[in-house]
Amino acid sequence: MKKNDTEQIRAANRADVINALRVFGPLARVDIGQIIHLSPATITAITADLVNDGIVHEVKGPSPSAGRGRPRVLIDLNSHHASVLGIKLSINELRLMLGDLKGNIVAESVVVLKTQTHDQASLNAMLIEQAQRFMSQHPEHAKRLVSLGIAIQGFVDVHRGDVVWSPALNIKNVNLTEALQQAFGCPVELANDANCIAHAIHKLPNYSRCNNFVVIMIGYGVGGGLVVNGAPYSGHFGAAAEFGHTKYSHEGPQCACGRRGCIEAYVGDYALYRDASAVMDLPATDRRHPSERQMQKLTDMAQDGHAYASGLFNQAGRVLGYGIANILALMSPERVVVTGPGVRAYALMEAGIHEGIDEALVPELVGRSEIHAYPWSEDMTGKGIIALALKHFR
Numbered sequence: 468m469k470k471n472d473t474e475q476i477r478a479a480n481r482a483d484v485i486n487a488l489r490v491f492g493p494l495a496r497v498d499i500g501q502i503i504h505l506s507p508a509t510i511t512a513i514t515a516d517l518v519n520d521g522i523v524h525e526v527k528g529p530s531p532s533a534g535r536g537r538p539r540v541l542i543d544l545n546s547h548h549a550s551v552l553g554i555k556l557s558i559n560e561l562r563l564m565l566g567d568l569k570g571n572i573v574a575e576s577v578v579v580l581k582t583q584t585h586d587q588a589s590l591n592a593m594l595i596e597q598a599q600r601f602m603s604q605h606p607e608h609a610k611r612l613v614s615l616g617i618a619i620q621g622f623v624d625v626h627r628g629d630v631v632w633s634p635a636l637n638i639k640n641v642n643l644t645e646a647l648q649q650a651f652g653c654p655v656e657l658a659n660d661a662n663c664i665a666h667a668i669h670k671l672p673n674y675s676r677c678n679n680f681v682v683i684m685i686g687y688g689v690g691g692g693l694v695v696n697g698a699p700y701s702g703h704f705g706a707a708a709e710f711g712h713t714k715y716s717h718e719g720p721q722c723a724c725g726r727r728g729c730i731e732a733y734v735g736d737y738a739l740y741r742d743a744s745a746v747m748d749l750p751a752t753d754r755r756h757p758s759e760r761q762m763q764k765l766t767d768m769a770q771d772g773h774a775y776a777s778g779l780f781n782q783a784g785r786v787l788g789y790g791i792a793n794i795l796a797l798m799s800p801e802r803v804v805v806t807g808p809g810v811r812a813y814a815l816m817e818a819g820i821h822e823g824i825d826e827a828l829v830p831e832l833v834g835r836s837e838i839h840a841y842p843w844s845e846d847m848t849g850k851g852i853i854a855l856a857l858k859h860f861r
């Protein structure tokens with residue numbers, strides 16, 4: 468074996484140890500070895516290096532039973548050893564989040580500003596100014612900043628760092644990483660918001676060993692994130708997985724992307740509110756961007772038995788079901804996880820989802836993959852982009 472190969476294996480093993488500690492919290496050496504399938508001697512050598520580098524430290528675990536016996540020695544990450552900056556750019560909002568080495572969000576700031584009035588230069592200048600202002604408020608983190616990550620809705624090319632199209636911007640094919648990279652002198656990761664969520668879910672203990680799954684994010688729009696063979700999959704051009712813009716009908720309703728009949732054009736918040744407003748007496752709104760309160764009200768009306776509203780959610784479920792059937796036929800994933808703000812109405816869509824799958828999918832494939840909702844929290848995108856940015860810490 469060449470020297471380079473040995474070094475690469477050592478670096479990969481070290482990254483696996485750090486990742487196991489990030490996912491499961493403090494662990495005994497023997498447990499780390501079992502989780503990542505390495506020998507006790509290898510784990511001892513890696514953890515000794517990590518202790519020397521100040522990346523981990525030993526902590527006392529609980530006593531084995533009722534105070535008898537010696538407490539186990541656990542290994543824990545030093546959360547203050549490194550920081551990353553996560554940025555979430557959405558329509559007229561910039562969310563800045565500081566992440567520690569454990570991947571926790573330790574500070575956060577939300578700036579309301581116009582995002583759709585920029586050209587490439589002014590957008591980059593705005594991002595740098597806001598990021599620098601935020602970091603200057605956290606000088607201790609600024610000193611140990613290792614990388615940045617940006618999450619945005621829409622089509623992104625993660626390899627180039629380009630936003631191909633986003634509802635948050637009125638310009639296309641804009642690079643978001645190079646200017647920030649120069650300003651901060653560290654790597655910058657760009658990701659679609661749904662891919663961030665897939666990454667965040669993969670870092671949860673119950674999902675960390677699930678190596679082939681699909682995340683469908685429903686909310687303002689509909690996005691998809693893939694984890695394939697244990698790693699996020701963004702495709703050859705870095706733009707996978709635009710599940711929301713796969714088609715349900717060639718002559719369906721208008722989608723935000725400009726085409727007709729996309730899954731999002733039935734399931735996205737703006738689509739549901741638009742279709743409901745055409746028939747129901749709903750509070751006046753910017754129909755292109757209904758608020759959470761307005762969407763909750765529409766959901767409540769459907770739950771209270773409003774036939775038209777509940778019919779819309781059932782239809783959204785069927786459309787999702789057809790889309791999920793395509794994913795199941797194509798990918799055969801272990802799980803399909805539905806999350807995002809739109810899971811507020813999952814109970815109203817669930818029967819439709821299964822009807823859609825049963826209608827669309829060859830019967831032999833029905834029931835193999837687990838399909839379920841995951842409760843939504845605003846932090847998931849942030850945790851995902853922080854986890855993605857942390858891959859640059861070695």
Ligand SMILES: [Zn+2]
Pocket residue numbers: 711712722723724725726729731732
């Ligand atoms: Zn579309």
